[in-house]
């Protein structure tokens with residue numbers, strides 16, 4: 285072996301991307317997300333695999349359920365502190381793990397969910413594999429900037445987590461939406477009002493059932509893979525698919541229509557696509 289190759293730091297090449305299905309929704313066409321990633325990383329095997337939180341061994345379910353229950357964000361103004369969950373909360377989580385309870389409404393601390401997933405994915409979570417876990421749960425992280433929890437669309441990590449309801453609920457809708465919502469609230473007729481709001485602001489925010497759900501998921505999945513390779517998943521350019529949108533209009537602007545990458549990321553992604561080396 286030559287001196288150059290022995291003195292070089294050992295390189296890890298990304299060889300697999302595992303896209304884990306959400307627990308029950310079919311809002312996102314995962315096969316389409318997988319083929320999008322394959323088109324960018326042709327040498328990487330991209331597979332869709334089942335939801336880790338639906339495939340927990342029976343012997344570990346109690347423990348995972350208790351951890352999930354204690355990962356609920358109950359006070360958005362404080363970082364989460366481990367607490368003893370209530371019996372009913374653990375029981376509900378057990379039913380979600382068995383696929384017997386509908387998931388929704390509860391917000392979980394993203395970093396604690398990541399810890400659970402690390403435990404569940406242990407065998408397949410080496411650096412050659414980038415794992416992206418899609419979930420039907422709401423996830424949030426605590427921000428030191430304004431000292432509160434924020435719902436997230438994606439939490440880049442090992443694995444990365446993409447929240448399907450987060451795509452709809454995490455980025456804020458247009459300001460006028462909330463103003464009109466507040467005005468309508470006093471008139472009653474909640475379901476009529478929601479319909480009216482949706483009609484008025486059509487195309488300005490993502491909603492369940494929209495075909496754009498899959499387009500948005502593609503961009504978030506790409507952010508997750510870029511994080512795995514470089515630890516730098518986001519871009520400041522609002523027209524780039526790597527833009528970390530906090531507003532729905534920016535999310536749709538960066539991920540739908542004719543979405544693409546900024547010139548810098550186009551070049552970087554082309555290089556990474558040809559040679560997907562983990563470089564950090």
Ligand SMILES: [Zn+2]
Nearest residue numbers: 519524546549
């Ligand atoms: Zn960019």
